[in-house]
Amino acid sequence: MTEPPQTAEPTPPPGGPARTPGATDPAAADPPQSPGAVRRRASLVGAVVSALLVVAIVLGSRLLRDFDSALLPYAVATVFLAFGVAYRYTVWISAPGARRLFRKGWGSFFSVANFRSAPTALPRMIATYLGFQKFLGARSHARWAAHQLIFWGCLLAAAITFPLTWGWFTFTSSTGAGPGYEMRIWGFKILGFDSLSVLGWLMFHGLDIAAVLVIPGAGYFLWRRMKDRGAITGQRFAYDLVPLLALIVISVTGLLLTFSSIFLHGGGYEFLAVLHMVSVVFTLIYIPFGKFFHIVQRPAAVGMQLFKYTSSRKDEGGEVFACRRCGRPIDTAPYVENLQGTMRDLDLGFADWAEYCPRCKRVLRGTAYLDHVKKGFK
Structure with missing residues (x-):
């Protein structure tokens, strides 16, 4: 990117705070970490998290008295999932930009002062960015609806x-032979419930409901990946298509298990159970190292949005950052300073560009082109 013209530092516009572009940022004070050190620390964190999950499984199942050995492959896969998520998350936040996002985001997420000044901000942003994901609706209502189907279906299945x-x-029978069950x-x-009641049906068919939600959502995105030129251009099979195919296989085989037990008297159940188990285990192990990892990253983005929101509330008294060229407001001063710090962490060399609005950036680039490139053709 072309550097902005070297001119004298203009006087900050009225309403804008004083700026020191070269100032040292406390969040960037950590020394750079070698890849080997990052991997060793990530492996240690992953091992600790996996061990804690194993302990939780043993204690939560009352020393394995309530543990179903038939579900052992699924339990082992969740232990691998815990290791992979902890490993990948540790590596992710070791990068300068992600580390800054982590500190600022989670700092705002757990800030007591922010909760006092805006007690409804955190629940509202959790509902907006994690639950209903309204930012997707601005791109496409169909994509938003499909994403909601996948999100709530997967959330129900995981729960x-x-x-x-x-x-x-x-779930155990409370009567031995009757329809009464206890959870x-x-x-x-x-609670206790009748397996023949509506509540009982919902209890025993919750995974079927989740599958019915996931299939149309994943099917829509799979169809879009095959028809939309923009999606086809940049897609990768392992990264973009495999997750959708895995969700569809899991959902379809799960529904077929129910179909086999009800209508086929168990015909083909063993084969379907193995196929379903393989698809679930593969997907759980794939989550930390594929596209599904954004599920783990999304809460950090919520924290960053909370940081931006609370900064704007604190900056209502004239602390909004104004463009150095035209004086129009850009964003809150802490948010712009955080962006500049990230650029300095990454050694991008153009942190000062964050102090200009988008229109002025285009004007400065065009002026630099005319001054330094076009003049060579005269």
Whole structure:
């Protein structure tokens, strides 16, 4: 990118704070880390998290008394998932830009002062960015709807599958032969229900409902990947198509298990169970190292949005950052300073460009082109 013309530093516009572009940023004070050190630390963190999950499984299942050995492959896959997520997250936040995002975002996320000044901001942003993901609706209503189907379907499936796999939830017959069932968590009875009632049907078919939600959502994105020219141009099979195919295979095989048990009297159930298990285990292991990792990253983005929002509330008294050239407001001063710090961390060499609005950036680039490039053709 062409550097802006070297001119004297203009006087800050009225309403803009004094700026020191070369100032040292406290968040960038950490020395650079070697790749080997990052990998060793990430491996240690992953091992600790995996060990803690194993301990939680043993204790939560009452020393494995409630653990179903038939679900052992799923439980082992979740331990690998915990290691992979912890490893990848540690490597991610070791990068300068991500480390700054992590500190600023989670600092705002857990800030008591921010909660006092804006107590409804955190719940609202969790609902907006994590739950309903309204930012996707600005791109396409169809993509937003498909993403919502996948999100809520996967969330429902995870809420049911993980505790059952770990032996935390158990469903036992309360009468021995009748339709009465009890749901227990960590051995404590939570509720009793009739398996023939609506509640009982929902309890035993929750994963089927999740599959019905996921299939049209994943099918829409798969169709778009095959038809949309923009999506086809930059897509990669392992990164973009495999996750969608895995979700569809998991959902379809899960529904076929229910179909086999109800209508085929168990015909082909063993083969479908193995196929379903393989697809689930593969997907769980794939999550930390593929496109699904953005699920883990999204809360940090919520924290960054909270930081931006709370900064704007604090800056209502004339602290909005103004463009150095035209004086129009750009964003909150802390947000712009954080962006400049990230650019300095990455040694990009154009942190000062964050102090200009988009229109002035285009004007400065065009002027530099006319002054330094076009004049060579005269």
